[in-house]
Amino acid sequence: MADTTEHHQLEHAPHVHVTPLWIYIAVFLALAVGTIVTYLASLVDLGMWNTPVALIIATIKAVLVILFFMHVIHSTRLTWVTVVGSFLWLGILFVLTFADYLTRGWSLFK
Amino acid sequence: MTTATLHDVRLSGAASDRNYFNDEYGALSWFLTKDHKRIAILYLISVSVLFVIGGFFAMMMRIELLTPEGDLLTSDTYNKFFTMHGVVMIFFFLIPVIPAVLGNFLLPLQIGAKDLAFPKINLLSWYLYMLAAGIGLIVIVTGGVDTGWTFYTPFSTQYSNTHVFGTTFAGFIAGFSSILTGLNFIVTIHRMRAPGLTWYRLPLFVWALYATSIVMLLATPVLAITLVMLMIERTVGVGFFDPALGGDPVLYQHMFWFYSHPAVYIMILPAMGVASDVVAAFTRKKIFGYRFVAFSSLAIAFLGFLVWAHHLFVAGISVYSAMIFAFLTFFVAVPSAIKVFNWTATLYKASVSWQTPMLYIMGFIGLFTIGGVTGLFLASLGLDIHVTDTYFVVAHFHYVMVGGTVMAYLAGIHYWWPKITGRMYPEWWARLAALLVFVGFNLTFFPQFILGYVGMPRRYHAYAPEFQVLNVLSTAGASVLAVGYMLPIFYLIWSIWNGRPAGKNPWGAVGLEWTTSSPPPKENFHETPVVTWEAYDYPGMMKAMGETQHV
Numbered sequence A: 001m002a003d004t005t006e007h008h009q010l011e012h013a014p015h016v017h018v019t020p021l022w023i024y025i026a027v028f029l030a031l032a033v034g035t036i037v038t039y040l041a042s043l044v045d046l047g048m049w050n051t052p053v054a055l056i057i058a059t060i061k062a063v064l065v066i067l068f069f070m071h072v073i074h075s076t077r078l079t080w081v082t083v084v085g086s087f088l089w090l091g092i093l094f095v096l097t098f099a100d101y102l103t104r105g106w107s108l109f110k
Numbered sequence B: 001m002t003t004a005t006l007h008d009v010r011l012s013g014a015a016s017d018r019n020y021f022n023d024e025y026g027a028l029s030w031f032l033t034k035d036h037k038r039i040a041i042l043y044l045i046s047v048s049v050l051f052v053i054g055g056f057f058a059m060m061m062r063i064e065l066l067t068p069e070g071d072l073l074t075s076d077t078y079n080k081f082f083t084m085h086g087v088v089m090i091f092f093f094l095i096p097v098i099p100a101v102l103g104n105f106l107l108p109l110q111i112g113a114k115d116l117a118f119p120k121i122n123l124l125s126w127y128l129y130m131l132a133a134g135i136g137l138i139v140i141v142t143g144g145v146d147t148g149w150t151f152y153t154p155f156s157t158q159y160s161n162t163h164v165f166g167t168t169f170a171g172f173i174a175g176f177s178s179i180l181t182g183l184n185f186i187v188t189i190h191r192m193r194a195p196g197l198t199w200y201r202l203p204l205f206v207w208a209l210y211a212t213s214i215v216m217l218l219a220t221p222v223l224a225i226t227l228v229m230l231m232i233e234r235t236v237g238v239g240f241f242d243p244a245l246g247g248d249p250v251l252y253q254h255m256f257w258f259y260s261h262p263a264v265y266i267m268i269l270p271a272m273g274v275a276s277d278v279v280a281a282f283t284r285k286k287i288f289g290y291r292f293v294a295f296s297s298l299a300i301a302f303l304g305f306l307v308w309a310h311h312l313f314v315a316g317i318s319v320y321s322a323m324i325f326a327f328l329t330f331f332v333a334v335p336s337a338i339k340v341f342n343w344t345a346t347l348y349k350a351s352v353s354w355q356t357p358m359l360y361i362m363g364f365i366g367l368f369t370i371g372g373v374t375g376l377f378l379a380s381l382g383l384d385i386h387v388t389d390t391y392f393v394v395a396h397f398h399y400v401m402v403g404g405t406v407m408a409y410l411a412g413i414h415y416w417w418p419k420i421t422g423r424m425y426p427e428w429w430a431r432l433a434a435l436l437v438f439v440g441f442n443l444t445f446f447p448q449f450i451l452g453y454v455g456m457p458r459r460y461h462a463y464a465p466e467f468q469v470l471n472v473l474s475t476a477g478a479s480v481l482a483v484g485y486m487l488p489i490f491y492l493i494w495s496i497w498n499g500r501p502a503g504k505n506p507w508g509a510v511g512l513e514w515t516t517s518s519p520p521p522k523e524n525f526h527e528t529p530v531v532t533w534e535a536y537d538y539p540g541m542m543k544a545m546g547e548t549q550h551v
C-alpha cells in the first residue's frame, strides 16, 4: 500500500495488482461530488440541456466505477474489448430505437 | 497416446472399462456432478420432457384445426395452448437444446479439455433452467397463460387475467441459465484449447458455439430487463409501456425483439455448426471455404442485432426506420447463404455416406433455405403487410426453427450418440424416422404457406370453410411428424443397452472427440492431446491410412 508511484499503475500486470487505498478513496470522493453536482444541476433550468447534463455526469461516474472499482483499468485487452463491446451494443439498442422515435413524425407525403 | 496423431483417430484401441457413466453411482453423483458430460445428460432428459409437453400443445391445436368450427377447444383455451406451445418450445427447448446438450457434452471434448472453465456454474445453469421450467409447469397446471409467447403489451400488462407474471418470471430465470452457459463457453474456448489447437483448427461447431455464446451474453440481459419492466408495470403500475402512464407499447416490442430476433440465431447458429461437422464427416472432405463458414457465424451474430424492427412493420413505427430495418434484414441473409453455398460446394463430387445424420442434414439444408428465403419475403415491406399475422409467418418460422434447428439437433444426436453412450443406434429405424420427420414436416407446414398467402390469420381456433382442405393436410402431416419424433425416443433408449458397441470412432471421423474412448472417461482424455492437424483433415487421414496399408 505504500508504493504509490505512477509507474506501478501503468505496469501491464493482469494477475495480482494491488490498488493503493488512496485511489479508492479518491474515486469515492469523485462519485460523491458527482452526486452533489447532479443534484445542484437539477435546481438550475438548463432547457434542453437538462437531460444531457445529467447523463454526462452519470456516464463519468459509471466510467470511474468500471475503471477502478471493477479493476478494468488493470485488466487485459480482452477485458477491454468485452467492456467496450457491451457499451457498443447498448448504443445499437439506443440508436436504432431512436431511429424510429425521432423520425416517426416525419411525413412521407406532404 | 501422448501426442494423438492422425493415425490414432482411426484406430479403435482397447476401450477402457471406466467411463463417465460408471465412474460414480447414486442420484447425488448426478445431481451434484460437475462433469460437463453428466450435466449434458441432465439437460438431454429435461429438454426432451419439455419437448413432449410443447408437442402435446401443438398436437391439440392441429386436431382443433381439423374442422373450421371451434369445437375441441374454446377460444380461450386455444389462446393458452398456442402461448404455452410457444413458451415451452422456445424458452425451454430450442434455446437450450443444442448448446446445453450437444455443446455441453462436446465442447470440452472437441477442444481437448478436461471440462468447461466453470464446472460449478455449468451445474448452476442447469438448476436455473429447472427452476424456470418448474415455474413454467406450475403455470401450465394452474391455468396457463394466453398472451402469446411474445407477451405483447398492453394486453399482458393490463387486460390478461392469466398467469403472465409467473410465465415472464420463468422466462427471466431461464435467461440467466442461458447467460451462464454462454459465459462458460466463451471462457472455455479462449482459455482451454489443447496445445496446437489454434483458432483455425477448431471444428466449425466450436466456432458456431462461440458466436452463439456472444449473442447469449449480449442479447439475453435485454430480455431480462424488458420482462422485469413488464412485471413492474403489471403489478405496481409504473408506466413504461402504457400511454396513460407516459409509456409506449411499441417500446415493449422494440426491447423484446432486440433480444428475440438475435434469439433466432441462438437457435440456428449451433444447428449450422452441427451441419458443418456432419457434412465433413459424411463426405470425407474438408469444409469448402472453412474460414468463410467460421466468420459467417460471427457475421450472423453481429448483423442479427441490427434487424429486430422487421417484427414491427405494422406496429406504427416510422417508415424511414422501417426501410432501414428492411435493408439490414436483406443483409443478414448474405452470411447465411455463404454457409449454404459452402456446404453445397463441399458436397460437389464427394462420395457421400447416406447414414442417418447426413439424411437429417440434407433435410436441414433444404428446409433452412426455404425458411430463410421466405424470411426475405417477410422483410420486404409491401409483402410483409399482406402476410403479417397469417399462417405464412407461422410456416416461415417453423421452417427455420423445426426444419432447421430440430433437424440439425436430430442429426447431431445421432452423429454423437455413439460417443455419448458408447453404443450405435439402429440404423434402419433411424433412417425410417428421418424419412417420417422430413415427409411429416413438409406436409404439416408447406400448406401453411399457401393458407397464409390466401389470407388465413393465425391464432384463431375457428376459420373460414374454404381453408379446410389445406388444414386437414397440415394436421395429417403433424401426425406423421409426431410418429417421426417419438421413434427416436424409443430406439435411442433401447440402444443404450442393446445397441452394437461403437468403439472410439465409428464414423472414421476427424476431431479430438473421436480420439478418446466411447463413452469418454470422466477426465475426457488420459493425457492432454496435442493437435497437429487442420480441422476436417479427411484428405490427410485417408492419405495416412493408405500409407499404413502399403506397409
Ligand SMILES: [Cu+2]
Pocket: B260, B261, B264, B307, B308, B310, B311
Ligand atoms: Cu426477426
